[in-house]
Amino acid sequence: MEPIRSLSQMVQILRSRSIRRRVAVVCPNDPHTEYVIIRALREEIAEFLLVTDDEHLEVAWHLRSASPNFVHIYTAGTPDEAAMLAVHLVRTGEADILMKGLINTDNLLRAVLHKEQGLLPRGGVLSHVAVARVPLYHKLLFFSDAAVIPRPTLEQFRAFIQHDLALCRKLGHEEPRVALLHCSEKVNEKFPHTLSYVQLKEEASQGMFGPVFMDGPMDAKTACDAHSGEIKGLSSPVVGNADILVFPNIEAGNTFYKTLSLFGDADIAGMLTGTLAPVVVPSRSDSGNSKYYSLVLACLAGNQND
Amino acid sequence: MEPIRSLSQMVQILRSRSIRRRVAVVCPNDPHTEYVIIRALREEIAEFLLVTDDEHLEVAWHLRSASPNFVHIYTAGTPDEAAMLAVHLVRTGEADILMKGLINTDNLLRAVLHKEQGLLPRGGVLSHVAVARVPLYHKLLFFSDAAVIPRPTLEQFRAFIQHDLALCRKLGHEEPRVALLHCSEKVNEKFPHTLSYVQLKEEASQGMFGPVFMDGPMDAKTACDAHSGEIKGLSSPVVGNADILVFPNIEAGNTFYKTLSLFGDADIAGMLTGTLAPVVVPSRSDSGNSKYYSLVLACLAGNQND
Structure with a gap:
């Protein structure tokens, strides 16, 4: 395989191999996360397990209406519980990737790094x-x-x-x-x-x-x-x-x-790794492109069994 | 005064105020240093006190031939002695600025930081x-x-x-x-x-x-x-x-x-400061422009009495 030379090329690779990852999203109720989800659905590179707290169920239903076959809804009482449930979905193999929506990064990481029920293998090192x-x-x-x-x-x-x-x-x-x-x-x-x-x-x-x-x-x-x-x-x-x-x-x-x-006028994708599956944690000041390509990168990386 | 917005504007300011600094150069015998000296002479922003070791006198004479009125030659046995002499010229007010040529930066700094005969005031902090x-x-x-x-x-x-x-x-x-x-x-x-x-x-x-x-x-x-x-x-x-x-x-x-x-396609000028007079220490991998503008910046900064 020739080395990939651009971020958009990552999308082509996923499409040409018909790879469609299952992405668990914690609290998908902010415009940036919605943008990423809708673009990924349109480009057919992912399906989504939206894990939403009780308050934001409506946003999830709205997203589901765009692509009912590829959007599934899970509910949890609070954002912290949503994080735990999403991590659980990754642990049990129902999702390949974890993605952050409108939840504090520290709270999401608490679920990711939980000793018994988290995503970091014993002795593993979380890195970006x-x-x-x-x-x-x-x-x-x-x-x-x-x-x-x-x-x-x-x-x-x-x-x-x-x-x-x-x-x-x-x-x-x-x-x-x-x-x-x-x-x-x-x-x-x-x-x-x-x-x-x-x-x-x-x-x-x-x-x-x-x-x-x-x-x-x-x-x-x-x-x-x-x-x-x-x-x-x-x-x-x-x-x-x-x-x-x-x-x-x-x-x-x-x-x-x-x-x-x-x-440097650069597009940058990023993700957390060292975990059982990639964790996508877009930074607030990233561009829409960078946020989207971060998910694409995680989809290409796949989980540790790929 | 309106803030200066470009590096080339620094040259215009020096010229419009007819500021012509006296720059002591330690070992001016490499092509980069020669380039900076010749360009500064042509743009009439500096005159030079070339402090050369015995081996490289010829290069200094060659530079002097370009502009005899604004180039003066001093000789020292070794590069370390050239550094000490150049620092002395700055301490005694004969030069306004110190500039590095073909001498190891650590050796130049040893002369600059010498406790009794150096350029750093007691209790001062050298910085870039x-x-x-x-x-x-x-x-x-x-x-x-x-x-x-x-x-x-x-x-x-x-x-x-x-x-x-x-x-x-x-x-x-x-x-x-x-x-x-x-x-x-x-x-x-x-x-x-x-x-x-x-x-x-x-x-x-x-x-x-x-x-x-x-x-x-x-x-x-x-x-x-x-x-x-x-x-x-x-x-x-x-x-x-x-x-x-x-x-x-x-x-x-x-x-x-x-x-x-x-x-970032940037032009960058830099100098050492905290000393009695600016010290210009171009980095080997800087562009010719960056090296020249480093001297220009030092000329604009002047010594501590300006």
Whole structure:
């Protein structure tokens, strides 16, 4: 399979393979969520299990009228109960994906992370992965972690790199190129993440991550611009040609996300991973396109059994 | 004075005021430095004190031949001695600005930070300030710290915000809008910089920073995009309209710098400040334009007596 090069191409892949995921939506009663649901129904890539609290049943019925065969309604008393029920639907295999509607992210995550009845396997690491289509880059750019893990430990780096690699391979990159980001090329104990990077590269060279190129520390420009690498006398399969950017902390990852979307004219899809099934948690300030492509990305990723 | 809105406008200001700074250059023997010197001579905004080690005297003579009245040559045995001599020229008032040529940044900084004979006042804080012209933003964007301070303490935040404000005011913003950046709006003791932000806002409200609007924590998109602020129900003179972005750590600041320059099609000027005079330290992977405008910015900033 050729690597996917745009977000809209993800839709074509789903359609050409007649993949139609079952998406459990918690509290689908805000305009953004409705937009995503209606567009996904029209493009025939998903069917929906709408889990609504008592107060908003009418919105759910309205959505169902658009496509009765592909919209199912479940009711729960409160948003928190709706979250628990939706998580249950994913656990029991009735849904493939969990998506957030009008519920506080922290409350949704409480249900997702519940020790006995949640979606995170024992010892698993929840992380965020984003996929960006940037006009000034020659392919899709995957990156973590812009939203969940504040200061990744070695173990957390290892886990979320595995998540990102799995997704990147599903989108057609057989041997992804992973850049471990810092503000320079220097390994320095004052910056503990650079020590983690040395260990991760060692593990990659031993095959622990499967087929992969991994390099760093390097800055974001060196990772994505071959000319910058040349000037610095750096050359590796990763320099100037990264598929996956690994950020040292959440502020750097979040800055990249926001700067790309604001000043790089990029479309960005994102989801939570490490869970039994992808969890779609659109950010309020994302564009409609970004919100929709986040669901599309989750549909393409599928659950852990795919 | 109307705020300056582009980097090239800085050149016009210097020319219209007939400001011609004296720039001491350490080891001006690489093509990038030569380019900057020749362009500055042609645009008549600077004269140069070239401090060269014994080996590269010929390059200096070649540069002098282009403009004998505005190029002066000083010799030192080694690059480290050249750095010390250039710093001395600034300390004694013979030069207004220090600029790096082909010398290791760490070696140059050793001379700059020398306790008795360096350029940092007792108790001063060295920091980096960058000024970006981004096609998708409506004015210049100032930010710190992308290059010097790894994890700013409250005292370091306070100092570099003062440096940035001084520069921002010199470029015509009488009441700059300062955004204190984080990945969300939440103050959280797990993120100590958000506690510093609370204190800084308090100090700003007491007038410690002079005429200023200061707000945060907020993310980069909220700081620069009014629509994102609206969606989140946030409104302040800073939201969507920031002049100065304060980053919580060097990786976030550096990521912003590199992402803007690579994917935001931005021109960025930068310099070290907090010293008796600006220090221009172009990064190897900066464009020729960025390197030149870094010198122009320093010329406009002038030394602490301006």
